[in-house]
Amino acid sequence: MSPWDGLAVCVAGLGVSGRAAARALAARGARVTAVDARDGDEQRAQAAELAERGVAVRLGDGETLPEGTGLVVTSPGWKPDAPLLAAAAAAGVEIIGEVELAWRLRPEGAAPWLAITGTDGKTTVVRMLACMLTAAGHKALAVGNVGTPIVEVVGGSGGSGGSSPQEGYAEPYDVLAVELSSYQLHWSSSLAPLAATVLNIAPDHLDWHGSMDAYVGAKAKIFAPGTVAVYNADDDTSTALAERAEGVERRAGFTLRVPRPGELGVVEELLVDRAFTADPAAEGAELAALADVRPFAPHNVANALAAAGLARAFGVPPEAVREGLRSFVPDPHRIQHVADVGGVAYVNDSKATQPHAAAASLAAYESIVWIAGGLLKGLDVDDLVRTCAGRLRGVVLMGRDRHRLAEALARHAADVPVVDVADTDTGAMDRVVTEAAGLARPGDTVLLAPVGASFDMFANYPARGEAFIAAVERLAAAGDPQAS
Known part of the structure; x- marks a missing residue:
């Protein structure tokens, strides 16, 4: 009999x-x-589909714990203090997430997990890693927070068309590249990836976790006993988490510096592994060239090294790392070059929705007209502005919290021209881009790296990025803004 047979489970969300x-x-x-x-x-259509599988669905009430519940499986968006989850905790009912459920449902001999978490870069790294694994000849898939629920891939639901664990994904995978958010890790307790990385840590999602310590604590769960801990040697918190992790199989760092034994890093124009060679103290393995990293930016080189570390922990040869990087197609809205207009580059990094991500984007360019603004979610922007002030040709502000950026710019970049665009209608991005073009000079980069979330003006960050792309295309069609 299945250990799940007859167990009363509440799925929240x-x-x-x-x-x-x-x-x-x-x-x-x-x-x-x-x-x-x-x-x-x-929701009613979804309930009807689930009812065909024998699932009871209650709509319109997300607060009451069903009577007799023995386990709660919660969706990542539900905060720990949600009434239903609080009631379950008070009653001593275990609460887990879909990721933890997937781990517990894995059949014997299931594919190992290579897991990625961090504040920024997760999706890029998981996709780079999947390309490297595929280039090495492995049947691999990127799953988790990247889109595909892990529980489907381990055979737990039969996908959307099957009714038994055997249907849907008949062929087993060799390995899974798993992107994990802090929400998913919070509700996990037993997962132990073959190898895992914490890419970086900066304040984010503090409204959900309640404190920075709780946020960091959730990320720390990825370094489980028996796991190869691949950490960012240039990030103090990632390094500390790896050093404090108990029972890990081994530790391997990645760095933008020349690597020491036990690290992957950069030697002149090459990515080099001195962690997973036969004799790390005496030899390194050439993995790829900097030119193989696309789009090129320092933080994306770090992403490539993190993916390479996980791939190498799984035994991927150096040539497959290079081939994987060359075949990797970057997701849109991540330091995406849109066009060159009048000698000015226009770059869309709408995904940079908090200061840490924006700082990485700003560090990639020397002379910038910065487009910023949106919902800052209570995060401080002073350090960001202070750090990037020397790179700024000008700034165009938009969105609800633009005044906070304006105040930081007045304190730390008082000589930088700032244009405030208060418009929020459908033509606002055209005015933003036109103002940025007026500030730019040949050789500059107009960079959309908003720092804030998009929901004050757009449905999501892709919609904001698409609006920027469309505005730049209209600018290009109109001709060089400097010509007049």
């Missing part, structure tokens, strides 16, 4: 991961009740 978890548990004989506070046409 009808998002992608919640529905996948509900299907997986029902396929194993659990008595599943899925709950969601929403009660619209979309």
